[in-house]
Amino acid sequence: MAQATTLPRNEGGISAAVQTLSERFGDRLQTGQALREQHGHTTTWIENQAPDAVVFPTSTAEVAEIVKICAELGVPVIPFGTGTSLEGHVNAPAGGICVDMMRMDQILAVHAEDLDVVVQPGVTREQLNTYLRDQGLFFPIDPGANASLGGMTATRASGTNAVRYGTMKDNVLSLEAVMADGTIIRTASRAKKSSAGYDMTRLLVGSEGTLGLITEITLRLQGIPEAIRSARCSFRTVDEACRAVMTVIQYGVPVARIELLDEMSVRAANQHSGLDLPELPLLLLEFHGSEAGVLEQSEIFAQIAEEFGGFDITATSTAEERSKLWQARHDMYWAGLGLRPGAKGISTDVCVPISRLADCVTTARAKAEDMGLIAPMVGHVGDGNFHALLLIDMDNAEERAKADDYVGWLNNLAISMEGTCTGEHGIGQGKRPYLLRELGETTRFMAAIKAALDPDNILNPGKILSDG
Amino acid sequence: MAQATTLPRNEGGISAAVQTLSERFGDRLQTGQALREQHGHTTTWIENQAPDAVVFPTSTAEVAEIVKICAELGVPVIPFGTGTSLEGHVNAPAGGICVDMMRMDQILAVHAEDLDVVVQPGVTREQLNTYLRDQGLFFPIDPGANASLGGMTATRASGTNAVRYGTMKDNVLSLEAVMADGTIIRTASRAKKSSAGYDMTRLLVGSEGTLGLITEITLRLQGIPEAIRSARCSFRTVDEACRAVMTVIQYGVPVARIELLDEMSVRAANQHSGLDLPELPLLLLEFHGSEAGVLEQSEIFAQIAEEFGGFDITATSTAEERSKLWQARHDMYWAGLGLRPGAKGISTDVCVPISRLADCVTTARAKAEDMGLIAPMVGHVGDGNFHALLLIDMDNAEERAKADDYVGWLNNLAISMEGTCTGEHGIGQGKRPYLLRELGETTRFMAAIKAALDPDNILNPGKILSDG
Structure with missing residues (x-):
């Protein structure tokens, strides 16, 4: 530890x-x-x-x-x-x-006509989607874990669907929160957009419990799409895969998910989930829309992928086949751990402009090999966000130190590429020095806000800010 | 005045x-x-x-x-x-x-691969889009006026495209700003998403120059769609038009624009732009996508509109016909003024949950008639946002007082419907009492942030907050 x-x-x-x-x-x-x-x-x-x-x-x-x-x-x-x-x-x-x-796990109101829902913070993502299914609605943000919506709000979570539906910042309409002095506030009305003063909603989203305790969340919902289609495609190199992704995004294909697994991740997925994928960089995609729309999207993707050397392209609308592939993606954390039984997984979370992604992943891959680290990588590549899962024997001090060095090196690399040390996991305790490196003097103004809203520093002290 | x-x-x-x-x-x-x-x-x-x-x-x-x-x-x-x-x-x-x-009007960098652009605050919306056109890119936010991007950021502007592309809060990736002590900060990296600390970007977006001076803006861009199609449809009542809109949105049709003109606005547009539209509530729509996609969207719209009593439905992909209709929409301010030459236009800006929109517009219409006010109404109905343009003889103190009463009454009505007094115009000086009414104690925490970041209250004093 x-x-x-x-x-x-x-x-x-x-x-x-x-x-x-x-x-x-x-x-x-x-x-x-x-x-x-x-x-x-x-x-x-x-x-x-x-x-x-x-x-x-x-x-x-x-x-x-x-x-x-x-x-x-x-x-x-x-x-x-x-x-x-x-x-x-x-x-x-x-x-x-x-x-x-x-225990604050009530779904307080579904406004189907307005495509929004009011929940307590203890409602989980899966609980909400199970509840909504009969009404043809869903909440798209999916960080993998069956997290609470309060926690997802507090960390500005996102995940595989963010390329189309955005992150928590884009999907929270309004919050109720208890501030440091016990005052209960509502940050905004239930209107879909507003220019009413400072954006207190977005200030609390991602504040990690340091500015207020979130007690009620009004979330935007989506209609369940008429059709869903999945596709996968292998590439010889991460670089080719990333170029294909950039072109797909530039072309305006509204992909719902576009995920990269590097070769080591594919190997892990094959082992863990009994798949037989080529052990090469892989893109996994999902398209949402009308029947004709998803077909068109997957055809455009296939054309673009082939231009960039993609092969073994398969697409499917069958729920069973889709869920097999995406289950494998969701199980990547466990599949990764399977590469080194007994090891603990340490996940990095850098996010860079998509034009720098291939370079960042390739450099990160080479550095891990240089350092003798086992680190399968998966990425929400439509957003430029990827995770290396370092598999570390926590009883080995030397390995732990190496992991520390690697994490720091990678965060600095991303920052040097105009990226961030955290695309979706947040700062917490672990990333405080990197936040300072990334945003410098800006953190001084964050600290001023913290001091103004929580003068005695009682709300989740020691998180986000280095001097807190 | x-x-x-x-x-x-x-x-x-x-x-x-x-x-x-x-x-x-x-x-x-x-x-x-x-x-x-x-x-x-x-x-x-x-x-x-x-x-x-x-x-x-x-x-x-x-x-x-x-x-x-x-x-x-x-x-x-x-x-x-x-x-x-x-x-x-x-x-x-x-x-x-x-x-x-x-004079800070430079476009500093276009990152086509990343779909973003870095601009100085004096670049205008039209200047940017002219510059981008050859690269197949555009910036979608369109508040009507050829505003500066700095101003649009500062007021959290939106407009007709927001139903699909969001508002300025969704389209600013990062800002450079000068804070009250002269410190220059950058609020975020150029990565598409981030969980790196408090969302200083969103805090400055909509802060109306009261927390910092925006000196550089990194904006998200969109690819110019392969195809654009427009449609219009008349309805007997505002209520029917609004129900059609709700259904279109719930159905997941990704309309790029969906605008309502009430009968008085249609009359004004007919007069001003030489059109011959039925003088009844009108929806104007625009669809962006592939050729097949926009056709499908407009067909789904037509089906839904008919279900709700829509008639005289026409759709076109011809640039000329499209621009004629949308020019009429954009000229509504001038067309409205034409209803009463010499009068000054006072625009309201309430935004309510879409389920309350028909009720809000209808009640607002009736109240204006009761009070003897001429007030054509247009709405960004996909967002629940509409403007009544009060045509007032500013030399007539009684009329001015009446306008004041009406604005206050309408803001309170919207607030009582879980809406906001401003969807996109901002608070400025004019809406400060309504912000207080809308968000109550929350404004105390806004004031605390203002005091923390600008302790001597030198940045645009007297705006947003009532005691500033």
Whole structure:
């Protein structure tokens, strides 16, 4: 485990808060060690920093009450969803109270005519889509994990569908949030667009629990497309695959997903999912539209792919075949781990302008080989975002240090290519130094906003900003 | 003219700033009354509040220099583009220095492979699209006026294409800005998506010059579609037209534009543009895609429109016929004024969830008639946004008061329908009380951000926030 910074603890305040909250919430306030550690633990390689207690509110009013108690005592408040974040977002470096949102799991209103839905933060992505299916609607953002919508909002999540449907920033219409002093605010109306003052919605999206606790989310929905078609295509090189992607995007083909698996990922997928794909760079695509539309899209893709040396192009509208391919893509994390049983996976998350993607992936691939690291790579290539999954023996200090070096090297490479150290995972604890490198003085203004909205630094301290 | 609030002037500081800037910028610092008044004047009914001087920088470094001089002296700085904003955004209620950005009009880089462009803030929408045409690219946001891209960013503008391409918030990738202390920041990398800290890009988009001066904008571009098709369709009632729109959107037809003209607007367009349209509610549409795609879209539209009583449906791919119809739509402001020569037009800008649109437009129509106001209405109905153009004799105090009442009544109606008082025009001076009504306590947190980023309130004071 990588060591996480510890911050000073307000022991007196914390004891008093646990006491007060315990009296108020009864057995909805828990202090058992296993439960606390589970709430510090995320899908991450950063060491666990457990909160002092976990509280389970069921309403916005209760969240406000909790925040007010903690604010009065100067005690950290850390919101928690499914714990699937990757950069130590829910760790408690100064201790404090974890607010588990998962009992706020109601779908409050579906406005089918307006294509929006109002949910509590503990509703998960799959829960929402199951609920919506009968109405012919779906929520498109799919980060892989069955994350909570509150957590996805807080980390500005995206995933495979972002190339067409955007990220959480594009799909949240409005938020209700509890601010650091316990005030409940609504960031915007339910109108589809607005020029009403500062964009408080977008400020809270991606703020990782450091500016407010999200207690209600109004999300944009999409109609389930009449037809869905999948395609796959192999290439001799990552460069050819990336050039094909650029051309497809420039041509205006509204692909819903366009994913790259490098050869090592394809090997892992073949092993894990019993497939028989050529062990070469692979593009996986999905098209949404009318019957005629998806056919046209997949034909245009095939033409472009062939121009760039793509081969073994297959397309299908059969639900079964589609889901087999996409299941393999979704299982890549586990498939990757299968390449080195017992190893822990550390995921990078750089995102670069698409014109730099081939160069970035190829250079990253070569560097991993140079350093003797096993690192299958998959990418949301329509957005220029890719993940290298470093497979590391965490008991080996030398390997851990190597992984650290690689992550830093790759983040700096992406930044030097006008890209970012994080396309969708967020900063959390792990990427704070890279945020500073990426945006420099801009982080000083982020810190000013943090200080203005949370002057006592009680909301998820130690995240995003280096001095927090 | 409606009276605008005056704020206290820092006379000593202002004289010193004008003196210093004059020495530094020579004849690029102007103090002539006509020029100053032109820079306080916008397409608005709010009285002119001229700045004390207008300065014309040509680089980011010069903007930073200007801001530093003004910061040191505590003097207001008001950025200016084409002056086409509608709510007194560029007025100088406390005097100060207007920074005219129009000499920063360079297109700095086109990244065709990445579908983005880097521009200075004085580049106009039409200038950009003329420049891009040969490369098969375009920038879709079209607020009607040939506004500067800096101004469009600052007001979070949108317009007729927003239903498909979003608003400025969806189309700005990154900004360079000069903050209140003269620091130059870049808000984000050029990557298509990012989770790197607070969304400073979206915070500056729509901040109306109150948080920073935008000096460079990285915009997303689109490929010019292979085919464009237009359609129009008349309805007996606004309600039927709105129901047709809802169904088209729910069906997932990716309309590029879908505009409503009420009967009075159609009458005005017939008169102004020599058309012969049925004087009934009219939908105007535009479809972008492949040849087959736009045909399919327009056929689906026609089927849906007929179901809701639409008639006189015509569609065309001919550039000439398309442009005739859309020119008429774009000329609506002038056509509207033609209904009452000599009157001034006051535009409302409410936006409601689309399910409430028919009700909102119909109620607004009836209320205008009740009050004896002439007010043709046009709407970006795919977004739930519409404008009533009140035609007012500004020399008639009673009429002005009536217009004021109507605007307030309509804003409150929209807010009561879970909508907003401004879909795209912004708050400026004119809508400050309605912002407070719409978002209540949330504006307190906006004020905290303003105070944190601009502690001396020198950046465009008196805009957005009621106590500013």
